[in-house]
Amino acid sequence: MPAAGDPGEEGPTMFHPSPDLRSAKSASRTVLAVRLAWNAPSEPGAARPTPAELARDVVMAYGGRVVTSTPESLLAELESPTDTLQCAAALHDRFALERSESGLAVAVRAAVAAGEVLRQGRFLIGEAVGHANELVEMAAPGEVLFTQSVCLGMTRGEVTWEPHPGPAPEIGQPVHRLLAQPGAAVPALPFGGSSLARSRAGALGRALRRSGPLALAGTRAVARGTAEAGRRLSSLPRGQKVAAAVILATVLGTAWLVGTTRQAASIESALEKARPDEALRLADAWFGDSSGRPEARAWQGRVLADLDRLDEARERLGQALEREPGLSSREGIARGLVRTLDESGADRALLLKHRSSALERALLEATLSERYWMRWNSVAVLEKYGLGDRVDRVGIRLLDLQHAGSCGTRIRAAQELGKLGDRRALPALRDAQEKGFPGAFCNLQSAARDAIALIEP
Template sequence: MKTANLAIVFTDIQGFTERTSRQTLEENQRLLRVHHELLTPVFKAFGGRIIKSIGDAFLVTFESPTQAVLSGMAIQDRLWQHNRSVLEAERLDVRVAINVGEVRVESNDVFGEPVNIASRVESIAEPGEVFFTEAVYLSMNKAEVPSQEVGSFELKGIPGKIRVFRVPRAPYRVEVPAVVHVAPGSAGPLPQEAPPFGNLALSRMPSSALVSGPDLAATAAALGSRAATVGGRLVERTRTALQSVKTVPRPSALAARKLAVGGGVLALVLGIGFVLRDSPAEDAIEAVAKASSTREKLELVQAAEKLISQEKAPGERAWLHGQLAEALEAPGQAVGFYRSGVKAGHGDSEDRLIELLEHPECRVRVNAADALGDLKLASARGELEDLAEDGGPGEDSGLFGCDSRKAAKKALERLGR
């Protein structure tokens, strides 16, 4: 029998069981898929080993309790960013609980009282929080992870009381540049806020570890804390970048759609709006797309966000935020912004949302189809019928697969085929 001293992490989605009773099977599968895409890269980036994933729950082990707590903080900050860019029904509120101790390691599972205690702590943890036991508190590096005692609890099946701690909310040591965001369905920008744990952990992750997830705006938020140059130097760099770009007039919506289809494999062409511009905000968005380094890109994002926030028309503002999301290679998030633009009567947002039905990423096509179905856009009928019949790259109808054909059929049902 093999034993090891490991940190045990349990996570689950708040209210998942109740949600499954009022959502379709496809909606539940999509929720779990997004949940896995968001959390898995974070666990791996901090050295976690995913032991099992059952429905909405993860069981993960770490050799370092400090890394385990940091992973929990990174998860909550990433989910905070994700939740700001999706509809209320698509929010993910997760509980994180951590314990450490000697466990039995058998095949692909772990057993023992430390596992049971971690599970019990999860049952009292609050969504959006990172709870951990006194054993973790005593063994972790306190210089890296802030902590605050919650109290002592009697846990079912566990003798004695267990002292429980949590990671307090920021600010503590981290200063994060505030960025204005527009929430899908809202009339304007949200107040400037910082994520719950100040990106203290998320900023340590390499950008490549976040690029595979569905919400790449989290990458910008995470790495934003690394951007050292703001104010006058930022404005000057933005101006220099813009001077190298030749402005061309924005074409008609139909011409833009044809151009998007013709250059489907190129991210910059797929963005359309940030290669065809007629406003300072669109110039700034193109500068973001053309940035040669992550640091430069993130600095330019702040300038673009500022210009977008000055746009008075809600529809145009939502459109520009969608274009910026695409410039950051986050088309999934862009869908939510275009949806807001359509609700505000913005024609370009409607056209772009329809164009995204031909996106090479299956998940983007599914999101676009869902949005068009919810909006009941009759103008999308032809493209939805094509997608329902032909599908696209990356189709997989398995449990955690992606099926844009089915999403298109469902959207057509909402349109009243």
């Protein structure tokens, strides 16, 4: 199996000798392979980041880990197939912007594969690595190819694709080609620019720093900059207006995203410090200052959910999502939506209507929460999504066995763990057999003993 390690900037090779695999850890990951080819701008200007540095920025903005990087290539791993495809789209759009801005023309080829990989330090080994590297060599400049395993794991409502029209590679599964993404923010870009916006300014970190006062100014300064830019744009020759408009839209969008991210981060920080009243004050102030922006309304709902004011939280979140459905793709908002499930008979309609990869991740995380109703309602939503096979059934039943407030729930958990037959349950079952259910008469000890007998007869 191919092994990829990080050779820094030593040369174009992507592979190193196989590492010692005795301590390697297996994980299900999505692998992104990228090839870069470029020509320098005809007129040298100010020092700019290299194509490899720009590519790293985008990958890191999507939460990816760069495994291998050379001046002409990059290999990265990410958790979500959807995020990986959108990261690949953002790479193409980012380099299209760079060409408009600096004249640096970069031809990008990308490929995505998914599967079990072995991780040993800086090395990444597995079939998905080989498939990604094979497909990226097949890809034409401007293309993103991906395997059927990626297609099966992605959120289809967030991705547009078609079967790959070229010759089929010998990798044992169909291959697809990514198309321009839904909700195009800048149609002039190869993939529409929507993936750039979803990177929430991280992928444009270097561009933001170069934008200086415009990108970091307050609302009034941005408005003044917009007016001045509009006047200058109108005076440009027709052939330059499209490129300039793309750059202006991206810089202004980045400035707005930075302000939005700062507000959201302040609220999230207050929640993490167990200061929900302060978080609500910040959210209310943001809503007032922003003339009722949907995202500010959604963050009000997020905080109200943490305060266990679930009906009010659902109302605020529903109002925000009605106006801006894409908000369910924001990690903080997704957590707020999941938090509304923390009661018997919780209304799941918002989560079923506004599915996103961020919401899927938040739901999977909630299945391992000690909050009983949030845990089981999250399982119910994931099953409606068709993702029931990704739920850790043993982990959920262990939480029931150890934390449920009723004897009956703990007994059912012990019985189910016995049927599942997973040896991970043995320590908790032995503890239940020894201690029983605290403070009440309960036949938990007998149920735990029977479950242990099923697992190790």
